[in-house]
Amino acid sequence: MSLQLHYREAGDPTAPPLILLHGLFGSSANWLGIARRLAADFRLIIPDLRNHGRSAHAMPMDYPVMVEDLLALMDQLGISAAHLCGHSMGGKVAMWLALQHPERLERLVVADIAPVSYSHRFDAIFDGLLGVDLSPAATRQQLDQQLARWVDDAGVRGYLLQNLLRIDGEWQWRLNLSGLQAALPELLSFPEVGGQAFPGEALFLHGSCSDYVRESYRPIILRHFPFARLRMIEGAGHWLYAEQPDKFTALCCSFFSADGNGGR
Template sequence: MTDAETLDLHFLDMACEAQREATPLVVIHGLMGSADNWRSHLKVWQRTRRVIAVDLRNHGRSPHGDDMRYATMSQDVLALMDRLSITQAHILGHSMGGKVAISLARLAPERVVSLMVGDIAPVTYRHGHDDVFAALERVREGTPKNRREADDLLAEHVDARPTRLFLATNLVRNDDGVMGLRVGLDEIKRGYSDIIGPPAGEVPFEGPTLVLRGSESHYVTDDMLPALREVLPKARVVTLKQAGHWLHAEQPEAFQQAVDAFIAHHDR
């Protein structure tokens, strides 16, 4: 753990619709994402259990803070679970959120009934978000009055429209009518070396683990599997066909089915 002060995270709390409530599910988004990105999945999961989707620090509607270490971010999530009186949960994280989930599972394994990781390995990655940072900086400097102007500014650095649409979820209109950033861009940039680094924890997580990877993604390659199994020795690795890094958005039904089956097998 760290000595950093935890932040009170914003979250979505989706009540269970069933008469018998099962073990809750905690969902953790990736870099530049938010809980809002998961709403379609959350509506399905809440049919059988309570679902908590968090906004990590410097993301969504959560407060900003300089510390982006995985031990600190996992402490934020654990503090939220304490506030909500959730002693144990299924933990699902995608990309950066997957590393937060792995960190939480290694540091507090007694809180984790099962662990699900979306398209990330517990390894250090190369720098790969310079274009994203430059695009968001351009929006901040350009003070667009609407989303069309913002998209034109994003397009100066990011060609792929799906990526620009995803980044645009971080835009909010301020009191002056200008589209600004809600994401803590400066804090994220300063903490980027921690973000691309390994998850926190010194010991393996020995609990049930599902790792979902996209067949078109380079984030969990075969040569990373030995390192993955050192940290997650009981991991079941499933590859979703015709899916890239955003596999939950690109193959939502296959992603949903894999998660549902895994949770059902390990529910309490």
Template sequence: MKLHYRDLGQGTPFVILHGLFGLSDNWQTLAKYWSQNYHVYLVDLRNHGRSPHSTDFNYDLMVEDLAEFLTEHQLENPVIMGHSMGGKVAMNFALKHPEKLSKLIVADIAPRPYPVHHQDIIDGLNAIDISTMTSRTEAEAALAPYIPEAETRLFLLKNLYRREDNSFGWRMNLATIEKNIEEVGRETTSDTPFTKPTLFIKGEKSRYIQDKDMPSIQRLFPQAKLETVANAGHWVHAEAPEKFYQLVVDFIK
């Protein structure tokens, strides 16, 4: 699958993968700073952003999409970073294609399986009738009973766009994501570890990476180190951008 992307800067290739319901735009602010020293690629994963929609959606396919992307753009030994679902893609990619990257960064996700926990978001998005909607304000009002946090609503509604006829559409393939939502939490496994430098970054307030996850992290990624960002939650890169930026730069160096 030919993935949509944005790229900035020059130098060592640095590929960034967004999380579930996200898109490449989410990373533009930090990418502008990293692009001063690296060639940053912001990729839309399948069924997200401006990348193609498909009825198929799982980590095996997203790993092969990424392999195809690196080949297409002749990216040798990039640093690959992913947040949440994108972190799962990055982990799976590193374990399957260790020769295709130099370093791995995983933001606030562990290899373990996660139960489905996005039903409120899916219900809220389905409550938005984009066929009759005339403004983003209407969409936010429909979403609010399901998602009380204004920042989360803003994040989700970045997926809305105006078609040429001025009607609204979704960038993401909501139907396929909902149908395959159990795939998002699938455990990351491998008989062979990824032995290159790896950085896990977690938000202090997040429960996505816990002490119980360290044995599996160290087994699959024996060179991994974990950094915790104080006073940040799951959206660690958005809640503490300066600290997150510096951790990534120090690690890549």
């Protein structure tokens, strides 16, 4: 059963709809900088996926059910088909929608992820988020210092701490941490695709400093997305839209335009 998602809406309501999907541990807030750059040209829909942001905590947590959530949101908003841009986990949601419901999609951008299974690399993050002492007396700076015991990258800590809110004097995580941890094997994998292929245009962007999209993944990407273009963004890691926002936006706008000149 689909879940009613919280979402942000921005941009030109008469322009082509573009849905932006965040990654694991993220929320719609992650896209606000990009949204400001795209607002003149698109009707932007930016949801919080289930167990993230202001959307409800609900299980199961896998790609088929997240796609059902997204289709229900599109129906709610009267959107028959849209452009889709997803980062990391959100990119997998976007790919699964493209493969299962290609008629609901115009063009697809996938940011720093591939339709493959990944090895577990989030133990330290879960340990940190679950291990931080959320004392009401703690400041956000003190909580950041605590989290640094497990997560040494200040940028990643800042990304994670966006999910920490003070409600009625108590610190609370917006994330459904126990649910996400239980669902992690599903989220790291990708559903069995068989011979399905998306018949539309797709652009796969990856950061030069990230190892999420390797050259060895190119054949499987092109098997399921035969009209895909693959482009590297120099100087970017996994969070390429935040690290190189101007390059990311320029590539997306070019691709979503009539000529679709994203480049292979």
